[in-house]
Amino acid sequence: MNEISGLRKAAVLLVQLGKERSAAVLSKLRDGEVEEITAEIARLESIDASVAQRVMDEFEELIAAHKYYSRGGLAFAREVLEASVGPEKARDIIERLNAVLTEMPFQFLRRADPRQILSFLQDEHPQTIALVLSHMGSEQAAIVLSGMVPQMQADVAHRIAVMDRTSPEHVKLVEGIFEKKLATVLSQAESSTVGGLGPLVDIINRSDRTTEKLILEALEERDRELAETVRAQMFMFEDILSLDDKAVQLVLRQVEVADLATALKGVREEVRTKVMTNMSERAAENLEEEISLLGPVRLKTVEESQAKVVQVIRQLEESGQIVIQRGADDEFVD
Numbered sequence: 649m650n651e652i653s654g655l656r657k658a659a660v661l662l663v664q665l666g667k668e669r670s671a672a673v674l675s676k677l678r679d680g681e682v683e684e685i686t687a688e689i690a691r692l693e694s695i696d697a698s699v700a701q702r703v704m705d706e707f708e709e710l711i712a713a714h715k716y717y718s719r720g721g722l723a724f725a726r727e728v729l730e731a732s733v734g735p736e737k738a739r740d741i742i743e744r745l746n747a748v749l750t751e752m753p754f755q756f757l758r759r760a761d762p763r764q765i766l767s768f769l770q771d772e773h774p775q776t777i778a779l780v781l782s783h784m785g786s787e788q789a790a791i792v793l794s795g796m797v798p799q800m801q802a803d804v805a806h807r808i809a810v811m812d813r814t815s816p817e818h819v820k821l822v823e824g825i826f827e828k829k830l831a832t833v834l835s836q837a838e839s840s841t842v843g844g845l846g847p848l849v850d851i852i853n854r855s856d857r858t859t860e861k862l863i864l865e866a867l868e869e870r871d872r873e874l875a876e877t878v879r880a881q882m883f884m885f886e887d888i889l890s891l892d893d894k895a896v897q898l899v900l901r902q903v904e905v906a907d908l909a910t911a912l913k914g915v916r917e918e919v920r921t922k923v924m925t926n927m928s929e930r931a932a933e934n935l936e937e938e939i940s941l942l943g944p945v946r947l948k949t950v951e952e953s954q955a956k957v958v959q960v961i962r963q964l965e966e967s968g969q970i971v972i973q974r975g976a977d978d979e980f981v982d
Contacts, residue, residue, distance in 0.1 A: 778807035802866025
């Protein structure tokens with residue numbers, strides 16, 4: 649696909665992904681990149697089906713190769729690809745992967761020991777720590793953050809949450825300084841999404857319960873609205889699927905039927921089934937009737953009712969009556 653530029657490939661890919669997913673991708677890019685890609689999309693009068701398929705195939709190959717690289721490094725990725733697609737195609741995929749990886753900052757941190765990173769980071773400025781953690785995998789970052797004193801945890805967590813865009817020049821400068829410091833102990837690795845609520849929520853969800861509580865309490869002292877936003881994103885209503893039946897039954901006993909009926913409007917069938925199977929047959933029938941009587945409901949109203957259910961779940965967890973699994977070896981609630 650040498651005749652197609654990288655910019656055009658990106659435009660074709662975004663068109664294939666659809667509006668919602670494309671918007672999510674564009675929100676992570678710099679303003680200049682957004683302008684270039686959207687202009688290229690505008691120039692696409694039509695997309696040949698074979699070209700679109702080739703772009704999607706290349707994208708899938710890169711995703712697979714990146715996954716192998718993350719698990720065991722470039723040599724492992726090459727070995728797996730050669731076994732699955734043959735030496736020649738594997739070489740082409742690895743070359744494309746290398747081109748992508750060279751543009752990603754802080755690669756050297758991905759497979760590093762978090763305890764080593766902590767020892768080098770703990771005396772740095774909180775903003776520098778936030779920048780570095782935002783480029784790390786969430787599991788690594790959770791370990792590093794949990795090793796810091798509570799006041800530093802809160803400061804760094806707050807900076808991650810409110811971090812928006814950082815100039816490439818600044819990122820490169822910090823990366824260069826830090827890479828020199830860790831050159832003797834760290835190996836090559838990959839980077840993660842930078843800043844924002846998503847990375848912070850992911851880090852907290854993978855932290856131990858004590859660290860989570862300290863971070864949220866300190867965040868609330870600094871910025872109550874931000875703390876509530878983080879809490880709301882830590883356990884979404886449909887994550888009720890991850891709770892065991894006993895926990896679900898306990899939650900349902902503390903939720904008003906009207907709120908529950910509204911909260912279940914428009915959710916996936918498996919979520920509704922999870923709720924219904926944890927109720928008596930009569931109660932389930934009454935709930936079904938309540939839902940049908942509601943008719944069309946504003947999305948905001950549904951979200952408000954779902955938030956009430958989530959609040960009950962959080963309160964039950966706080967009191968130790970139910971458990972939301974956390975930790976590197978457990979199923980995570982995002």
